[in-house]
Amino acid sequence: MNxxxxxSVRDICYAGLFAAVIAVMAQISIPMPLGxxxxxxxxAITLAAVVLGSKLSAIATLVYLLLxxxxxxxxxxxxKFVGPTGGFLISFPIMAYIIGLxxxxxDAFKGAFPVAVVVGTVVNYIVGVIxxxxxxxxxVSVAVSACVLPFIPTAIIKAVLACVLGLNIRKRIPGVKKx
Numbered sequence: 001m002n003x004x005x006x007x008s009v010r011d012i013c014y015a016g017l018f019a020a021v022i023a024v025m026a027q028i029s030i031p032m033p034l035g036x037x038x039x040x041x042x043x044a045i046t047l048a049a050v051v052l053g054s055k056l057s058a059i060a061t062l063v064y065l066l067l068x069x070x071x072x073x074x075x076x077x078x079x080k081f082v083g084p085t086g087g088f089l090i091s092f093p094i095m096a097y098i099i100g101l102x103x104x105x106x107d108a109f110k111g112a113f114p115v116a117v118v119v120g121t122v123v124n125y126i127v128g129v130i131x132x133x134x135x136x137x138x139x140v141s142v143a144v145s146a147c148v149l150p151f152i153p154t155a156i157i158k159a160v161l162a163c164v165l166g167l168n169i170r171k172r173i174p175g176v177k178k179x
Contacts, residue, residue, distance in 0.1 A: 010175045011056055018048040018060035023067065034146030035084050036132070042124065043158040045096050046117065050166025052176065054100030058093040065089060087131025088124060088147075095120040103170070117159050 007015075025044035029037045049057040068089070069078050081089055102116020125148050132143040170176055 007056075007059075008175070014052055014173075014176070015056055015060040015063060018044070018052060018057065019063035019067065022048065022061065022064040026064075032146070032150060034142075035136075036088075036128075036147050036151075037085070038151060038154060040158070041088075041092070042095075042121070042155065043162050045092050046099055046120075046159055046162035047166045047169075049096040049099035049120070050103050050163055051170045051173070052100065053104050054097045057096035057100045061093040061096045065092065082135065084132050084136045085128065086135065088128035090131070091124045091127035094127070095124045098123060103167075113163075117163060121155060121159065 022041060022044040025040035028040040030039075031037050045057075045061060048060050051057070052060060065081075068080060080086060098120035099116050102113040102120075106113035129140065129143045129147050132138060132147050133140055136143070138146070
């Protein structure tokens, strides 16, 4: 990404491309018993963050959310943001930003990258659980059972794969600051 605060045409194209990747990966969804589906969105968010860095991945995620809010995928709409899984959606740009910061500072601060991936994921879970508790009139323990525990093994796998793939992509695409 450019060092200035302005975004180049290339930056905008990368953000749009990753918004599309997130939208496609969101279609891969496995229903779960308590209503929170297992999707590939978090894989795509992590991938975008690793490849694009903090600001541009947050923008790509916001573009994805805006498209979903207007119902661009035919199953979206603003109601998705206030439903039981809305907290996960709302936290995606924050998750992307945190993980992106980690990749941007991974040489300066040893361990920053894995810590950022964990912190970004935990923030996603915390916001998701909070809104689930509010909307579903649930207890925190039920929310953690529905929204966190079943997802931990796949979250680890998705994070590792997104990081490995993302770092390799990041090295090869023009215009992205090399980590």
